[in-house]
Amino acid sequence: MNLKQAFSLALKSLSGSKMRAILTMLGIIIGVAAVIIIVSLVNGVTSDLVAQFEKMGSTTINVSIMGRGGNRSVSIDDMQDLVNDNPKLLKAMSPSITLNGATTKNGSLNVNPATLAGVNEYYADIKGHEILYGRGLQYADSEYRLRNCVIGTYVANELFGSKNAIGQSLKINGITFDVVGVIDETADSKEASADDIVLIPYTMAQKITSGFSRGTYIFNAASKEVSSEAQSLIEDYLFKVFASENAYRVSNMSEMIDTINEMTGTMSLMLACIAGVSLLVGGIGIMNIMLVSVTERTREIGIRKSLGATPWDIMSQFVVEAITVSCLGGLIGIALGIIGSYGVGAIMDMKAVISFVSIFISFTVSALIGIAFGYFPAKKAARLNPIDALRYD
Amino acid sequence: MIELKDIYKIYSDGDSEIRALDGVSLFVDKGEFVAIVGSSGSGKSTCMNIVGCLDIPTSGKYFLNGNDVSELSEKELAHIRNRELGFVFQQYNLIPKLNVLENVELPLLYKGVKAKERKQMAMMALERVGLADRANKFPSQLSGGQQQRVSIARALAGNPPVILADEPTGALDSKTGKEVLEFLKQLNSEGTTVVLITHDNDIAAQIKRVVRIHDGKIVSDETKEGN
Numbered sequence: 001m002n003l004k005q006a007f008s009l010a011l012k013s014l015s016g017s018k019m020r021a022i023l024t025m026l027g028i029i030i031g032v033a034a035v036i037i038i039v040s041l042v043n044g045v046t047s048d049l050v051a052q053f054e055k056m057g058s059t060t061i062n063v064s065i066m067g068r069g070g071n072r073s074v075s076i077d078d079m080q081d082l083v084n085d086n087p088k089l090l091k092a093m094s095p096s097i098t099l100n101g102a103t104t105k106n107g108s109l110n111v112n113p114a115t116l117a118g119v120n121e122y123y124a125d126i127k128g129h130e131i132l133y134g135r136g137l138q139y140a141d142s143e144y145r146l147r148n149c150v151i152g153t154y155v156a157n158e159l160f161g162s163k164n165a166i167g168q169s170l171k172i173n174g175i176t177f178d179v180v181g182v183i184d185e186t187a188d189s190k191e192a193s194a195d196d197i198v199l200i201p202y203t204m205a206q207k208i209t210s211g212f213s214r215g216t217y218i219f220n221a222a223s224k225e226v227s228s229e230a231q232s233l234i235e236d237y238l239f240k241v242f243a244s245e246n247a248y249r250v251s252n253m254s255e256m257i258d259t260i261n262e263m264t265g266t267m268s269l270m271l272a273c274i275a276g277v278s279l280l281v282g283g284i285g286i287m288n289i290m291l292v293s294v295t296e297r298t299r300e301i302g303i304r305k306s307l308g309a310t311p312w313d314i315m316s317q318f319v320v321e322a323i324t325v326s327c328l329g330g331l332i333g334i335a336l337g338i339i340g341s342y343g344v345g346a347i348m349d350m351k352a353v354i355s356f357v358s359i360f361i362s363f364t365v366s367a368l369i370g371i372a373f374g375y376f377p378a379k380k381a382a383r384l385n386p387i388d389a390l391r392y393d
Numbered sequence: 394m395i396e397l398k399d400i401y402k403i404y405s406d407g408d409s410e411i412r413a414l415d416g417v418s419l420f421v422d423k424g425e426f427v428a429i430v431g432s433s434g435s436g437k438s439t440c441m442n443i444v445g446c447l448d449i450p451t452s453g454k455y456f457l458n459g460n461d462v463s464e465l466s467e468k469e470l471a472h473i474r475n476r477e478l479g480f481v482f483q484q485y486n487l488i489p490k491l492n493v494l495e496n497v498e499l500p501l502l503y504k505g506v507k508a509k510e511r512k513q514m515a516m517m518a519l520e521r522v523g524l525a526d527r528a529n530k531f532p533s534q535l536s537g538g539q540q541q542r543v544s545i546a547r548a549l550a551g552n553p554p555v556i557l558a559d560e561p562t563g564a565l566d567s568k569t570g571k572e573v574l575e576f577l578k579q580l581n582s583e584g585t586t587v588v589l590i591t592h593d594n595d596i597a598a599q600i601k602r603v604v605r606i607h608d609g610k611i612v613s614d615e616t617k618e619g620n
Contacts, residue, residue, distance in 0.1 A: 304488075308474045309503050380401055
């Protein structure tokens with residue numbers, strides 16, 4: 001008996017008891033669908049996160065200077081020179097002097113912006129800010145220490161409500177600033193989001209923090225391709241100045257994307273393993289039903305043996321039947337998994353990205369389960385003594 | 394052809410032991426028609442199971458076509474059952490899920506005969522028992538006599554040299570029983586060796602050589618002249 005015959009025999013046997021076949025497959029179907037849905041949704045979340053980070057700019061390089069005392073220091077002009085001297089690697093630079101804990105007030109209304117920073121005229125470009133109303137910060141604002149500021153939509157809503165924010169004034173640490181621009185919404189104007197932001201000229205920030213010796217800078221690499229080269233350039237420069245790697249930290253957005261991918265990859269694997277447990281349970285279900293089937297068909301096995309079926313013939317009949325059940329279950333599970341991924345994604349407002357690797361792996365696993373869990377009952381059937389099997393009622 | 398030499402089959406049940414076969418020696422030549430007759434529990438079925446390579450004797454030697462069967466593996470025994478022997482059972486033993494044609498094809502399937510040829514051979518066997526028009530029916534749709542003829546067709550399909558029939562008429566009325574017996578006689582006249590097991594003396598009376606078994610021992614072995 002060849003495999004094709006064994007397969008058609010298996011299909012015949014399954015179609016003879018459809019309800020049982022479907023219930024047997026259910027474990028595998030649920031297992032495979034669960035693996036595919038979970039992996040698809042985690043993939044979707046990952047790709048969303050990565051896209052967001054890429055929007056922030058994978059060309060963005062953040063530099064924080066901790067300093068190490070003494071007279072080793074870098075000035076804003078030194079950093080700007082670095083950009084001017086290396087146009088092929090670096091496009092722009094802005095200091096980013098954060099004013100931690102500063103409150104922004106308009107009369108009795110006040111907010112604690114997630115980002116309150118002193119920056120220069122290039123900052124908006126580096127961050128990809130679009131100006132909704134008014135204008136962005138300009139060279140003159142920093143050069144003449146003008147008390148102007150640009151705010152995000154969240155801050156504008158909180159402090160000025162529906163009024164036009166341009167031309168209004170607000171107070172930061174008791175100093176009055178005029179609003180000259182509002183940045184277009186990027187994160188639904190939520191608190192603590194990218195829209196919860198106030199930007200002032202860095203020279204004003206230096207004044208408020210009374211002297212600027214340590215701080216952060218943000219660079220824009222000339223292109224994605226040269227971003228790590230640009231990062232090394234900055235690191236080399238800073239090492240020359242400080243002679244210690246502990247005095248500064250340089251980080252690149254693409255590194256963060258790698259970290260996200262790594263984290264969500266681990267999460268996805270963990271969740272897929274949990275879903276994989278149901279595949280295992282499904283396999284045990286197959287084994288159980290195959291054992292019942294062997295017992296039920298003891299007499300048939302005896303007849304087949306009396307007609308010259310070898311142990312191998314009997315064994316392949318049952319193993320192929322188990323594989324057929326598990327593979328059929330796997331295929332249905334894949335179909336349901338794909339439909340379910342988009343369905344659950346739509347309901348939970350998540351993007352589903354179907355992973356072909358997860359489809360391939362879950363199908364292979366379900367086929368292997370068929371072999372593994374079909375083997376034992378098949379072996380039992382093959383070992384039956386023909387005369388005992390014939391006498392069985 | 395079939396040669397049993399001092400065959401014992403002993404079942405031990407705790408302290409007591411049951412000697413189903415107690416030193417049986419038998420020789421059946423090619424082309425013979427032998428009836429093994431005995432009451433129930435006499436050991437005649439055990440004898441047939443051993444001859445049919447379905448069961449293994451506790452001791453003794455069994456030669457089939459000169460080959461020592463007790464030395465063979467499970468797989469080789471399956472090949473012997475497939476190529477050398479055809480079984481006809483009292484309860485027909487057709488597989489209910491398969492139709493008549495598929496049932497008759499089974500021994501050919503295990504022989505490795507290709508699908509087209511298999512179908513042809515199975516149809517020929519069905520024609521010989523006069524049931525070619527029932528090929529697509531299921532066993533449950535046939536009468537007892539028809540089912541027994543299907544099982545004979547199945548035994549014949551691979552043209553085995555020996556047919557073993559275990560009470561083939563036991564579940565049939567006397568008229569259809571007679572028909573089945575006539576058919577076996579006809580097969581025998583065409584050269585097939587037939588070994589028939591029965592408890593029925595009326596049937597035994599119609600067969601040339603009669604071997605009587607009682608309590609696991611052969612008590613008589615008579616061959617009628619003529620007939």
